[in-house]
Amino acid sequence: MRTRKPIKLGLSMRYLGYHAAAWRHPEADPGAASKLSHFLRIARTAEAAKFDMLFLADGIGLRTRDEPPGALCRSHQTAELEPLTLLSALAAVTSHIGLVSTASTTYNEPFHIARKWASLDHLSGGRAGWNIVTSWSEAEAWNFNRDQHMEYDARYERAAEFVEVVKGLWDSWEGDALVHDKASGIFFDQSKLHVLDHKGKHFKVRGPLTVARTPQGRPIMVQAGASEQGLEIAASSADVVYTASHRLEAARDYYADLKSRLAKHGREPDHLKVMPGVTYFVGRTQEEAQAKLDLLNNLVEPELGLSYLYGQMGDLSGYPLDGPVPEPKDPRLRSMARIGLEMARRENLTIRQLYTRIAAGFGGRVVVGTPESIVDDMEAWVDAGAADGFNICPPVLPMGLDDFVALVLPEMRRRGLFRTEYEGTTLRANLGVPVPGNRYAAAR
Structure with a gap:
């Protein structure tokens, strides 16, 4: 058996699963997406199975339309919980699995994002991740004092600056700034607290952040854009990229293009994990x-x-x-x-x-097969240089997760493709991506 790098696995747990009819499944609880008990069950199952992370996509408007009439009232893509609140609750009942959620750069401010995700990283002991999106729908614009969504190029220009401001705020405190010297009365070393004083086209942010440097140095950053602007944000800042590739050849080209951009930012190819989303229907037979x-x-x-x-x-x-x-x-x-x-x-x-x-998968890639054929497919994508892992999008929750854990993971482990124990306690350690240095400490 050939030695390979282990495959990374995320679990997308939005709504009741990724099939449009998931809520109508005979075993599904139609109201589960608003219940903490539902997500506790999923989180504990995924952590026991040694998944790298839980992933919550998000939108800040009702983007599903009533086209044709009668469609909207039949959709379960309508009622859900705010993801950061939910992940904060899950942080208290998990210890190893990563906690990643989406937040828009179009309808937030950098200080808000930096503060909230740094707090989640502390509360979880180093397991937080931010999925960077720009938002895309007018339904979201209407909830934030706009009649129309921001123009495409302006949206990405704002996003690029937003990400740099957040990274700067996360460097406000050097790792050893908090000395807590009771004898002298010195709580922190003031020379190791830094004011960002950012002045740019879209943002004017002084800082410093009022949250200490986090256990991961900074939370994991996830990006999903396939545009030129999105690729550059991913190459400069992301630790994980979530793709929506359907075809192996296109996924391989995307992977090669993205990885080739890392060197100019002083990064190694393995510093960024590419994890396509996929919905699996698995059975003991086809x-x-x-x-x-x-x-x-x-x-x-x-x-x-x-x-x-x-x-x-x-x-x-x-x-x-x-x-x-x-x-x-x-x-x-x-x-x-x-x-x-x-x-x-x-x-x-x-x-x-x-x-x-x-x-069947909200437009994403769908694979139907046995554990052996599904793991064959995973191996083909990884061996072809199209993926470092996968973001699993079960068709219905929690049953689809249970099927994957019971049927697919044993076959992955039999082939040496997935861990049996976590490598560390932080999301960075388990993904195998480096802790970023603090810019001010590096400049000393």
């Missing part, structure tokens, strides 16, 4: 796995299914669901419309088959 997918697909009402095609293909409610996919009319998302139509024509898919294909 037929059992397919049956799990079919069960959920049969619970997708047409109105909800058609909503997953609306942005790409327009309103298809007037066409036979079991007929061919028509040419899209004035699609809002032209590139996605082309990809969807090409897939439908190539595989001779009906409208119903196309929408269930997308609804």
Whole structure:
């Protein structure tokens, strides 16, 4: 057996799972996404299985639309908890697993993010991570005094400056600044507390941060953008990149491009972990796995299914669901419309088959198979230089997680591809990414 680097695993635990009909699964609790007990169960299962991190994507507006009419009331992508509050609660009942959540650079201020995530890193003993996003929908703009979302280039320009300000604030305190000398009455060494005094195009932030340097030096930073601006933010600052690649060849090209950018920032390729998102339907046989997918697909009402095609293909409610996919009319998302139509024509898919294909993983990559075939697929991606690990997006929670732990992890461990114990107590230690130096200490 060849020696390989262990595969990294994150667990996406948003909503009730990543299938559009997850809440209708016979064993699902439809109200679980608002219950702490649900997430406690998931967190404890994932930690016992030695996952690297829990991951909570987030949006700050109701982005699901009622297109066609009747779709919105059938969607479980509507009611959820604020992620940082939830992760703070989970920090108290876990000890090793990472705690990562999303926060927007468009609708927050750098000092808020720096303070909150530094606090979570202390409370969790070094397990916090921030997923950097710019937000994209008008639904979010409407909740923050805007009629329209910020223009694309301005959004990313703001994000790049935002990230640098947050990193600067996290360096406010050197690691040994707090001396706590009771005899002399000196609480901290004032020469090791630093004022950022940032003045830029988008932000004017004096500092210093009122939270001491964190156990990880700074929280893990996660990024998911595939744009040129997003790639540069990832190359300069991210420790993990969460991708949405469907095809191995495209994922390999993305991986190579991103890793090649690290050197100019003084970073090594292994300092950044690329972890594509994927939804697995796993069974002891191929037929059992397919049956799990079919069960959920049969619970997708047409109105909800058609909503997953609306942005790409327009309103298809007037066409036979079991007929061919028509040419899209004035699609809002032209590139996605082309990809969807090409897939439908190539595989001779009906409208119903196309929408269930997308609804099975909220548009992400879906793999249906046995433990052996799923681990074969993982190995193929890692060996091809397309991934360092995967962000697992179970179709339904907690059952999809239970299936992965019971069936896939033993096969990964049999092949030496996944840990049996955590390497350390911090998220950085378990991911194998370095602790960043403090800029002021380095300059001494």
